[in-house]
Amino acid sequence: MPRAVLFVHGDSDGVVSGSLALQVFRNKRYDDIRIVFTHPAGLASDLAEFADPGDTVFIADIALSEAHLGEIEALFREYSSRGELIYIDHHPEPLGLKPGDLRGIIVHDLSASASELTYKFFREQLGWEYSRVALYGAIGDYLDTTPWVINTLKDWDKRTIYFEAGVLTQGLEGSRRMYDFKRHIVYHLSQNKLPSGLSELLVRALIESVNDEELRQWVSKNIKTMKNLGYVIDPPGSLGKAAIYARTYSRKPVGVAIQRHKSTYNISIRAAKGIDLNRLLRRISPRLGGTGGGHPEAAGARIPVHKIWDFLRQLDDELSMTVMVKA
Numbered sequence: 135m136p137r138a139v140l141f142v143h144g145d146s147d148g149v150v151s152g153s154l155a156l157q158v159f160r161n162k163r164y165d166d167i168r169i170v171f172t173h174p175a176g177l178a179s180d181l182a183e184f185a186d187p188g189d190t191v192f193i194a195d196i197a198l199s200e201a202h203l204g205e206i207e208a209l210f211r212e213y214s215s216r217g218e219l220i221y222i223d224h225h226p227e228p229l230g231l232k233p234g235d236l237r238g239i240i241v242h243d244l245s246a247s248a249s250e251l252t253y254k255f256f257r258e259q260l261g262w263e264y265s266r267v268a269l270y271g272a273i274g275d276y277l278d279t280t281p282w283v284i285n286t287l288k289d290w291d292k293r294t295i296y297f298e299a300g301v302l303t304q305g306l307e308g309s310r311r312m313y314d315f316k317r318h319i320v321y322h323l324s325q326n327k328l329p330s331g332l333s334e335l336l337v338r339a340l341i342e343s344v345n346d347e348e349l350r351q352w353v354s355k356n357i358k359t360m361k362n363l364g365y366v367i368d369p370p371g372s373l374g375k376a377a378i379y380a381r382t383y384s385r386k387p388v389g390v391a392i393q394r395h396k397s398t399y400n401i402s403i404r405a406a407k408g409i410d411l412n413r414l415l416r417r418i419s420p421r422l423g424g425t426g427g428g429h430p431e432a433a434g435a436r437i438p439v440h441k442i443w444d445f446l447r448q449l450d451d452e453l454s455m456t457v458m459v460k461a
């Protein structure tokens with residue numbers, strides 16, 4: 135049997151997608167299944183490093199980055215001609231490429247989480263009880279109002295599902311860069327075991343909730359504002375959550391959380407409905423030597439340290455136009 139290599143994002147949506155694929159591949163009796171956590175900027179190099187032509191390659195919840203499109207196209211062509219390649223994603227497409235034009239089995243749908251898409255893709259092999267695992271991932275990505283999620287929640291007690299999804303998302307947020315532990319979670323979920331049944335995950339979720347409360351209070355005291363956005367620099371905790379609170383406490387349409395990592399700033403951004411952060415960031419970030427994109431209301435960027443003020447000013451200015459057009 136050939137080898138299977140799973141490339142997934144390290145958040146709850148990616149971890150769940152990986153666990154569903156793992157269960158299916160294990161039943162197909164692959165004796166060697168590898169799990170690699172990656173991200174858009176690292177996908178091309180990780181594919182080349184961790185998979186060989188002839189392997190079965192599964193990729194989920196990883197956006198395609200403009201910077202590596204040529205390499206990704208070539209790798210998809212090679213892996214899908216020598217073995218099987220499945221790519222499942224729900225992020226907006228990059229400028230200049232339709233994901234459907236890539237070689238391989240491509241599932242690309244902006245309206246649902248990668249977990250929901252992966253579950254539907256493997257539904258026959260998984261059976262309906264795995265729907266609850268997919269629900270954890272959908273809730274983790276805030277994509278819990280799709281028709282499938284609303285209907286499927288009725289098959290379960292939804293309070294219990296939200297509790298388990300909370301344990302998973304909070305526990306994973308408290309396990310950043312702990313890739314062996316995340317791999318362990320993928321194995322645990324692939325057997326349809328409860329997130330709360332993994333005591334280390336449960337404890338990490340509790341600690342994360344205590345930290346989140348401190349983070350919320352820190353943001354309320356350290357928030358800075360511009361015309362259309364509120365921002366915080368180096369918040370003591372999750373960037374995504376800091377961005378949510380930056381928006382809430384600034385009472386502006388957009389919240390930005392910025393954290394220095396070596397010579398770049400990692401930036402997480404949240405916006406009110408009607409703003410398309412993905413489009414703005416895919417335009418602004420490359421001009422400043424960075425990368426950026428994501429979903430319309432939740433996105434991120436990596437910007438060189440010396441360009442951070444240009445970035446905030448340009449984002450604020452472009453938002454003025456968007457907000458004006460809306461008004």
Ligand SMILES: [Mn+2]
Pocket residue numbers: 147148195224247248275
């Ligand atoms: Mn996702």
